Amino acid sequence: MADMQRHDMRIAVLAGGASAERDVSLSSGANVANALRKAGYGKVDTLDPATDTFLDDVRAGSYDAAFIALHGVGGEDGMVQHILEYLGIPYTGSDALASGCGMDKELSKVLYDRAGIPTARGMAIERGETWDAAAIVEQLGSHLFVKPAYNGSSYGVSKVDDVADLDAAIEQAFEYDTKILVEECLVGTEISVGVFGGDELVALPIVEICCPDDVDFYDLSVKYVDPKDIHRIPARLSEADYERAQRLAKEAHDALGCYGISRSDFIVGERGPVILETNTIPGMTESSLFPDEVRHAGLDFANVCAELVELALARADR
Template sequence: MEGRSRDGIRVAVLAGGFSSEREISLASGEHAVKAIREAGYGAVELLDPSAPGFLAAMEGGSWDVAFIALHGAGGEDGMIQHVLEYLGIPYTGSDAASSVCGADKELSKLLYERAGIPVAKGVALERGQGYDVSAIIEELGRDLFVKPAINGSSYGVSKVADAAQLPAAIERAFDFSDKVLIEQRLVGVEVSEGVLGGEDLTALPVVEIRCPADSEFYDLDVKYVDPTDIHRIPAELAADDYARVQELACRAHRALGCTGFSRSDFIVTDQGPVILETNTIPGMTETSLFPDELRHAGIAFSEACAQLIDIALDRAADGAER
């Protein structure tokens, strides 16, 4: 990384796309474009994969690196990573295989368990698969969360407190994914933990999420308001729990094979932290959790973006040498 001239590097920031998280992605992309320019890169342009001529613009643009700010389908599921690998363009964040692992909540839970990371008890359903409400309630209890197994940003997530609510919640989740995850609702403090870096990871300050009294959980209506209203950094946790969250977030990052950065969400119960999911491309809007954690760690968002670009270019150089 030392000696690399930033003003000679052409950066394509990819944002928008086709997913239900398009608008959030565009906000992340615009924030990233501003930060990357502040970091001293001379040629930075936002490109939308849903726009006509996108592939031609990528292939013919002589881009040195793609900065991925795509969320949800087409971004976090490995699709754009496969396209960029085919085009021979280095890109930020996790590779295609790790993106697939992170995007599939059922698969990621298996990898968490293998790495010794506590997870919530749950069951997965495939589209078209029959299910027995009574059997699910008997196994998991009545207090549940139902979520799309392959999606992000709380789209299609429902809180269930009664068996009668479960079928509608399942169908709502199927509107966003072909696989649905039903999990026990855990009681505790909701926190999020971002990590940044290559082989040596920096665990950022743990952020506690304090939802307004009129909100049942950290849904879309809550996520993109003024973070000072809902983010408490550092989280008010016992020292052991605080350190454990940071350690487990790094372990989850490595278990999924992530690169550059990730952000994992937890519930800190009376028995300790339990992981909910890992975002391989965290939200990067001005009110998102990851940039807020960076600010409290004293790391400029522009320098974090530059670090992600450096990691991407180093990974490409290492691959070319093999």
């Protein structure tokens, strides 16, 4: 797309929302908006779906496309995608169906399994169901992760190394969702693999997540600190595991029906890369994983954001 064409376009960056990840989304939106202005788009507005005037603002803006920088419920679950489809506005990223599949960690595991992508053993518990901590440990082991089934950014996630702490971890996860997952805690190297593109997917350099010694896992206390302190790129993996992880990230993208962009997280241990989850709208803050991968690939973040807008327009044309 020529610069003059971009200059004439009106882009709405959707950020904020009402989920627990609102603050992260606002930071993502600000970074994306700056990138799109740098890429030459003439009018870039940031709109917050949590405001009472959101729909009126979208209609009044006569936007050519929307860049979705929302995280969590209301963004990654397909809700806002349905609204934009109804209004006839092209948008970046996955459609409503793929977004919902990616947001639901239990459903994602089913789709990964069907595609032959290795997953961790686990079980789902619905709010109101009874559970037996001892039985869970017998089935999955004594080292566990407990997480909301329908959330992101580590909200409500706990690492459990003592069965005495399991009940409290489950109750905490239920504060964020009506369904939670309990999974075996895999030992290995935690990595993240971003992919983007249309018919030809590009797998970005793999990030190895190096948490401080006093942190059990990649939680909110370290997720948004300076990436140079916790991101090692490229990840220290064997050539075989590196290539396999990039391939599996593309396969996960396809298994969920994603479009344009996604980022999949893995643990690499004795089984090789085992997928944890796929984010259909990766964080786009200055310290987020996806922009850091883009930088280490030698790509310009502004150009990548512009390509995602162009992919949205191409999908709408089809």
